[in-house]
Amino acid sequence: MNHQKKDAPMIEIRTLKTLKRFRRSxxxxxxxxxxxxxxxxxxxxxxxxxxxxxxxxxxxxxxxxxxxxxxxxxxxxxxxxxxxxxxxxxxxxxxxxxxxxxxxxxxxxxxxxxxxxxxxxxxxxxxxxxxxxxxxxxxxxxxxxxxxxxxxxxxxxxxxxxxxxxxxxxxxxxxxxxxxxxxxxxxxxxxxxxxxxxxxxxxxxxxxxxxxxxxxxxxxxxxxxxxxxxxxxxxxxxxxxxxxxxxxxxxxxxxxxxxxxxxxxxxxxxxxxxxxxxxxxxxxxxxxxxxxxxxxxxxxxxxxxxxxxLGSKIALDPEMVQLYEEYNKEVEDLFFASLSERKGKKLTVFATDKVCKTCHPKIHTTWEQSRHGHAYNTLRKINKAFDPECLICHVVGWNEPGGFVSEIDTPDLRNVQCEVCHGPALEHASAPAPGFGQDAKQACKKCHVKNHSPRFNFNKYWDTIKH
Ligand code: HEC
Ligand code: HEC
Ligand code: HEC
Ligand code: HEC
Missing domain, CATH: 3.60.21.10 (Metallo-dependent phosphatases)
Structure with a gap:
């Protein structure tokens, strides 16, 4: 709550007359x-x-x-x-x-x-x-x-x-x-x-x-x-x-x-x-x-x-579907309007999965076949690949220096890649050593939050993507 700010609205004082008796006894x-x-x-x-x-x-x-x-x-x-x-x-x-x-x-x-x-x-x-x-x-x-x-x-x-x-x-x-x-x-x-x-x-x-x-x-x-x-x-x-x-x-x-x-x-x-x-x-x-x-x-x-x-059995009202489309269009416009600004921050921080693949090919295959490997396409299919509220969990480094900008600018940062969990690995990729990126278990809770992944359970989930 930030209504204490100086732009807080001015409120008029209402003059109160003497109160009459209540309406009902x-x-x-x-x-x-x-x-x-x-x-x-x-x-x-x-x-x-x-x-x-x-x-x-x-x-x-x-x-x-x-x-x-x-x-x-x-x-x-x-x-x-x-x-x-x-x-x-x-x-x-x-x-x-x-x-x-x-x-x-x-x-x-x-x-x-x-x-x-x-x-x-x-x-x-x-x-x-x-x-x-x-x-x-x-x-x-x-x-x-x-x-x-x-x-x-x-x-x-x-x-x-x-x-x-x-x-x-x-x-x-x-x-x-x-x-x-x-x-x-x-x-x-x-x-x-x-x-x-x-x-x-x-x-x-x-x-x-x-x-x-x-x-x-x-x-x-x-x-x-x-x-x-x-x-x-x-x-x-x-x-x-x-x-x-x-x-x-x-x-x-x-x-x-x-x-x-x-x-x-x-x-x-x-x-x-x-x-x-x-x-x-x-x-x-x-x-x-x-x-x-x-x-x-x-x-x-x-x-x-x-x-x-209001579950999935309830039909979508066509007029509201159209209104949502209008909203979506405005979000897309915002995405492109902010593109040059976001491009300006371009930095190289992430090595990308393609580079990891050269030395960890088996792990890469496992990952590619998991849903993390398709998370961007999931958004694309429903026309949401420009919505920051979705990208944040479906790509690498949204809103972070060196992170995803757009499909065209940063095609190699689509999806929930290795570095989302293991951390930026440019250094490791050029001078590999054991012991890197071991806090990966901690990463899950950034995205597998209650509203987006209510069934999340580390052991069960890790079991399906383990490498
Ligand atoms: C040039 C080859 C090379 C590249 C590229 C590379 N790695 Fe490695 N990585 C290694 C080697 C070698 C080890 C040490 C393996 C060992 O000795 O167990 C290692 C270890 C690791 C470990 C720690 C394993 C452990 O238990 O110590 C992680 C995590 C890891 N790499 C992730 C990545 C990620 C993510 C990328 C891509 C961003 C990547 N690596 C790119 C060669 C590479
Ligand atoms: C950057 C956000 C992010 C992080 C961090 C993350 N995930 Fe995910 N995860 C996703 C998204 C997004 C999907 C859905 C991808 C899709 O289907 O498009 C997903 C899907 C999954 C699925 C498939 C679920 C199913 O119902 O089939 C598993 C399993 C999973 N994640 C496990 C993990 C585990 C374990 C960790 C931590 C080690 C982790 N995730 C970390 C974003 C993340
Ligand atoms: C806080 C992170 C987060 C945000 C924000 C987020 N997602 Fe997800 N999304 C996930 C995770 C985690 C999963 C996998 C959930 C699971 O299976 O437990 C997922 C799965 C999905 C799936 C796959 C469902 C399926 O079963 O195939 C779709 C579609 C999806 N998200 C769309 C969106 C859209 C659209 C937005 C934006 C309006 C969005 N996501 C925002 C984390 C997020
Ligand atoms: C969803 C999060 C997540 C993603 C994505 C992910 N990893 Fe991991 N990775 C983990 C976790 C968790 C571990 C286990 C760490 C532990 O045991 O402490 C792990 C372990 C590893 C290890 C060590 C394996 C061993 O034998 O000890 C390597 C190497 C590794 N990952 C490389 C990669 C590479 C390469 C990619 C991309 C192709 C990748 N990971 C994608 C979470 C992830």
């Missing part, structure tokens, strides 16, 4: 009477749901399906390195949403933020496409998470058509509350609060940002006239902090997002308390959350929740 706290778990579907019943005060008496009943995402962390499309991790991506998300929309009418599509990841030029290009995709998906509310400020808030403003929401910071283009009305007169309100410590660091907290609880109360108060049938609170903070909002009168559903690292585990099981429900979206857009809220007469609510994996 505490004496109407509902109790939990049952929880049934059907496979991965959670069904919750609540009894004596807060009976609204007479002036807010509701006679509407019906069902609202909340579809929630978050923690996408730049995962426009999964890399495809490992089958288990080949889930999610916007091409599948769109197909999924079209199907859901065909099946139900009252849908509330929400995102809890942390859509972006790398503060790099490519990361920014990706962020632009992520938002383009989200506009096409017609989200109802999208809250920015701490990761989403990496390109500044002007970037958020430039991307038109996103229904941004954040209630505890008053800042363009963020709305404080959003209300959606459905066919049968049902109405849902959405409020969103982010932990200021995550957004700006403690240095900026305090007077510049409204304390989260106060922001929630003030928004609820402003909703009084609307009398929504469902109030959803989006939070962006650590789980423990967000769980505390289960005590807030007037809120029905809490959806909490936030991810520090893209390998952090996330508890996706719902928590029920006081007739309210708390859920979290999974990591990297691999699964979509579905929370059905059944609203009975006089506001009585029950919930059904499940996570839907």
């Amino acid at each position: 505490a004496s109407h706290l509902p109790g939990v009477t049952g929880l049934v778990i059907l496979g991965s579907i959670f069904v919750f019943f609540t009894s004596c749901m807060a009976a609204p005060k007479s002036d807010h008496m509701k006679k509407r009943s019906g069902e609202i399906l909340i579809v929630y995402s978050g923690n996408t962390l730049g995962e426009l499309k999964p890399c495809g390195c490992a089958r288990e991790e080949d889930q999610g991506g916007f091409e599948k998300r769109m197909s999924y949403l079209k199907k859901v929309r065909a099946g139900s009418e009252n849908i509330l599509l929400l995102d809890t933020g942390d859509s972006f990841k790398e503060p790099t030029r490519q990361g920014k290009v990706k962020a632009k496409y992520l938002l383009k995709a989200m506009v096409k998906m017609k989200y109802d509310a999208v809250m920015p998470g701490d990761h989403d400020f990496v390109y500044g808030n002007s970037f958020l403003k430039e991307q038109k058509g996103i229904p941004w929401i954040l209630s505890n910071i008053e800042m363009e283009p963020l709305a404080g509350v959003r209300v959606k009305s459905f066919g049968e007169g049902l109405k849902a309100a959405i409020i969103a609060v982010a932990d200021p410590d995550l957004l700006y660091g403690s240095r900026h907290s305090g007077d510049k940002i409204i304390p989260v609880r106060e922001a929630v109360r003030s928004q609820l108060r402003q909703l009084d006239g609307e009398s929504p049938d469902l109030v959803v609170l989006l939070t962006h903070m650590e789980r423990e902090k967000a769980l505390a909002f289960l005590d807030v009168e007037g809120v029905d559903v809490i959806v909490n997002g936030h991810m520090e690292k893209d390998t952090d585990p996330i508890d996706m099981e719902p928590v029920l308390k006081n007739g309210r429900i708390f859920v979290q979206p999974g990591p990297r857009g691999q699964k979509m959350g579905e929370l059905t809220v059944m609203i009975g007469p006089e506001g009585k609510k029950s919930f059904e929740q499940k996570m839907v994996p």
Whole structure:
């Protein structure tokens, strides 16, 4: 987190009026009477749901399906390195949403933020496409998470058509509350609060940002006239902090997002308390959350929740495939635009596998037949051989002095070669000696990381490539 920097956005202080009484009285706290778990579907019943005060008496009943995402962390499309991790991506998300929309009418599509990841030029290009995709998906509310400020808030403003929401910071283009009305007169309100410590660091907290609880109360108060049938609170903070909002009168559903690292585990099981429900979206857009809220007469609510994996069986939406192609084209343009700069750093550091072959021919044959010997072609086949986010593990020395520049400039540095594991060997190749490159075992973990090689186990893997 680097929001303490001097280019951190200025935040206006919102004047808070004296708080009125809560919308619902505490004496109407509902109790939990049952929880049934059907496979991965959670069904919750609540009894004596807060009976609204007479002036807010509701006679509407019906069902609202909340579809929630978050923690996408730049995962426009999964890399495809490992089958288990080949889930999610916007091409599948769109197909999924079209199907859901065909099946139900009252849908509330929400995102809890942390859509972006790398503060790099490519990361920014990706962020632009992520938002383009989200506009096409017609989200109802999208809250920015701490990761989403990496390109500044002007970037958020430039991307038109996103229904941004954040209630505890008053800042363009963020709305404080959003209300959606459905066919049968049902109405849902959405409020969103982010932990200021995550957004700006403690240095900026305090007077510049409204304390989260106060922001929630003030928004609820402003909703009084609307009398929504469902109030959803989006939070962006650590789980423990967000769980505390289960005590807030007037809120029905809490959806909490936030991810520090893209390998952090996330508890996706719902928590029920006081007739309210708390859920979290999974990591990297691999699964979509579905929370059905059944609203009975006089506001009585029950919930059904499940996570839907966007696995390989879900078709790719053609419009999103095209959008991804556009992104890919921009990445390719960036690759060529940076070519001369990268060429300038040309140095000779690596001997290349061809040279090793002259003295270690048997080992070379073993290597050539392994998947390391074809790692570049793997990218080429899927039109990804110019994407730095892929090259880094599929060639020799990407981003290192003397490393891979391009297929044309450095054809001999394609693939996961000997020197990726044994280290640069120019010297060894001209004056060979035993004892060289023995730390090779340590190299695996640079690339065989959880998200790209979840089954990695040194002994098993080494066994298939040993030489
Ligand atoms: C000119 C011949 C030659 C070239 C070229 C060469 N090596 Fe060697 N390499 C040797 C010799 C000789 C040894 C010592 C073998 C021995 O005595 O066990 C050795 C040893 C090694 C060892 C250590 C083995 C051990 O247990 O001590 C590694 C690792 C190694 N080479 C990797 C490479 C790599 C990688 C390349 C290409 C970048 C390469 N070599 C190029 C001749 C060469
Ligand atoms: C520079 C990154 C990198 C390093 C370092 C690396 N690998 Fe790999 N490895 C890859 C890539 C990329 C692939 C997939 C290549 C392909 O199929 O295109 C792969 C594939 C493999 C496979 C084939 C897996 C399968 O399912 O068939 C094995 C086995 C393997 N690596 C073992 C190792 C071991 C053991 C080490 C350490 C001694 C190691 N790798 C170090 C990048 C790396
Ligand atoms: C952190 C390193 C890393 C990065 C970054 C990376 N890969 Fe990989 N890739 C691997 C490893 C390791 C494997 C082998 C995984 C295994 O079998 O355990 C692999 C395997 C693959 C495979 C082979 C899958 C198969 O079963 O045939 C494809 C395709 C692939 N990667 C594409 C990509 C693309 C596209 C990108 C960029 C979006 C990318 N990789 C980025 C490390 C990486
Ligand atoms: C994926 C990583 C990786 C790649 C790629 C790789 N090696 Fe190795 N290599 C190892 C590991 C690990 C060992 C075992 C080291 C040990 O036992 O400490 C090893 C051992 C060796 C040895 C010593 C063998 C012995 O008999 O002691 C030589 C020589 C060697 N490699 C040469 C090469 C050459 C040449 C290439 C390319 C053609 C290559 N290696 C590619 C990881 C790799």
